[in-house]
Amino acid sequence: MLSFLDASSVAVVIGASGGIGAALVSALREHTAVGTIFATGHANQPPALARVEAYTLDILDEASLAALAARVGEAGSLRLVFIASGLLHTPSGLAPEKSWRSLELASLQQIFAINTFGPALVGKHFLPLLSRQGAAIFAALSARVGSIEDNRLGGWHAYRASKAALNMLIKNFSIELSRRAPEALCVGLHPGTVDTPLSLPFQRAVRPEKLFSPAESALHLLEVLDELRPADSGAVFAWDGQRITA
Numbered sequence: 001m002l003s004f005l006d007a008s009s010v011a012v013v014i015g016a017s018g019g020i021g022a023a024l025v026s027a028l029r030e031h032t033a034v035g036t037i038f039a040t041g042h043a044n045q046p047p048a049l050a051r052v053e054a055y056t057l058d059i060l061d062e063a064s065l066a067a068l069a070a071r072v073g074e075a076g077s078l079r080l081v082f083i084a085s086g087l088l089h090t091p092s093g094l095a096p097e098k099s100w101r102s103l104e105l106a107s108l109q110q111i112f113a114i115n116t117f118g119p120a121l122v123g124k125h126f127l128p129l130l131s132r133q134g135a136a137i138f139a140a141l142s143a144r145v146g147s148i149e150d151n152r153l154g155g156w157h158a159y160r161a162s163k164a165a166l167n168m169l170i171k172n173f174s175i176e177l178s179r180r181a182p183e184a185l186c187v188g189l190h191p192g193t194v195d196t197p198l199s200l201p202f203q204r205a206v207r208p209e210k211l212f213s214p215a216e217s218a219l220h221l222l223e224v225l226d227e228l229r230p231a232d233s234g235a236v237f238a239w240d241g242q243r244i245t246a
């Protein structure tokens, strides 16, 4: 899987303390030949495993991102950046809005900061490091609910809008990236509904066969990345390889 990753390759997983991010690090270690994985958490540091360098980092702290980028730049050929961080609700009461009546400026700012602005800053510091020779991928976990075309239910205003804006950044980054690294890709991914703390309050409506374990989802996502070609750059793909409409 991901045959362009070899022992001299470096991968970065942001949000590696989360459900999907941790499973991705495991899947990368087990199913690819990647040499070093830089794995970051925020409140929680990911476990330090063989071939894994673990850190804590706030995706909104540009100085920390720059410091990590400097270490990554010295470690080898950067071939994969995977943003697996994100926010939907908090223990202190931030929750997806059912109506415009629930909109709060502070919640909008927090959701956009983690889901949109943070990935933008990761792009600023890590896209220039992506290998210019051969295949390389910059991927961010988006969500199907970020599709404007596919929105039939409404609600979840801040989260949906933050992921739609993330999808635009992915498209923009893909255009800029193609000029410096023609074989590299920048894509968004929808992991399916995955059994993690993020989805926990909303799992009751999900049929058991539609709820993936983080390990299942991580494998699906790596399989999707494996099939992508440079012409796919800028788009968002679901766990089953389906392209999600903007």
Ligand SMILES: NC(=O)c1ccc[n+]([C@@H]2O[C@H](COP(=O)([O-])OP(=O)(O)OC[C@H]3O[C@@H](n4cnc5c(N)ncnc54)[C@H](OP(=O)(O)O)[C@@H]3O)[C@@H](O)[C@H]2O)c1
Binding pocket: 014, 015, 016, 017, 018, 019, 020, 021, 040, 041, 042, 043, 044, 045, 057, 058, 059, 060, 084, 085, 086, 087, 088, 114, 118, 141, 142, 143, 144, 190, 191, 192, 193, 194, 195, 196, 197, 198, 199
């Ligand atoms: N689970 C699903 O069903 C589902 C469906 C569609 C899309 N997604 C997307 O998939 C992504 C991962 O979701 P998940 O289910 O794995 O969620 P999760 O288990 O809650 O993990 C979230 C991750 O984001 C990190 N994070 C939060 N704030 C951060 C910050 N300021 N700086 C850096 N990292 C920060 C967390 O770090 P700490 O825990 O260390 O603080 C954690 O590693 C999200 O973007 C989500 O929108 C998930």
